[in-house]
Amino acid sequence: MRHKLRKAGLHEAVRVDSAGTHAWHAGAPPDYRSAHHAARRGYDLSALRAREVVDVDFDRFDLILAMDWDNLALLEDRCPPAHLRKLGRLTEHCRRHDSPVVPDPYAGGPQGFEEVLDLVEDACDGLLELIRRQTPAR
Known part of the structure; x- marks a missing residue:
């Protein structure tokens, strides 16, 4: 998403972060397979923790x-009721793929990581459209 926002000139208007629902890997970099497949598509994940x-x-x-x-x-269990409207699934924003979720790539071998990237890229394109509609022109 950061990559797409930067290319669209919206990187200063939108704050993007990533977090897990558990602290199992807190402080760790992305899995090497995720980083490898992302790099093949031009995404640098090395600074992420x-x-x-x-x-x-x-x-x-x-x-x-x-x-x-x-x-x-x-x-949903952790979210204060006043903020529940903010929650959703990433794949709700997909435009080309029809998947209710982003599957866990670890059991799918290399193709599993490619499938995840396909879904995430598609959803990020949909999110970018939403952001463009909601961001005032500069």
């Missing part, structure tokens, strides 16, 4: 998107 969702995230962000139903349910 895992972190867990914290309560202030529900105040700080306008949109909080989960990759799958389980993580969405965990977010």
Whole structure:
């Protein structure tokens, strides 16, 4: 998403972050396979580090998107009622693919990582359209 926002000139208008619903990998870089497949498409993940969702995230962000139903349910359980409208699934923004969730790539071998990237890119394109509609012209 950061890459697409930068190319669209909207990187200063939108704040993007990534966090997990558990702290299992907090502080760790992305899995080497994720980084490898992302790099093949021109994305540099080397500066990213895992972190867990914290309560202030529900105040700080306008949109909080989960990759799958389980993580969405965990977010819903933690989210203050006033912010539940901010929650959704990333794939709700897909334009070309029809998948309710972004699957776990680890069991799918190299193709699993490519499928995840296809879905995430598609959803980010949809999000970029939404952001363009909601961002005043400069």
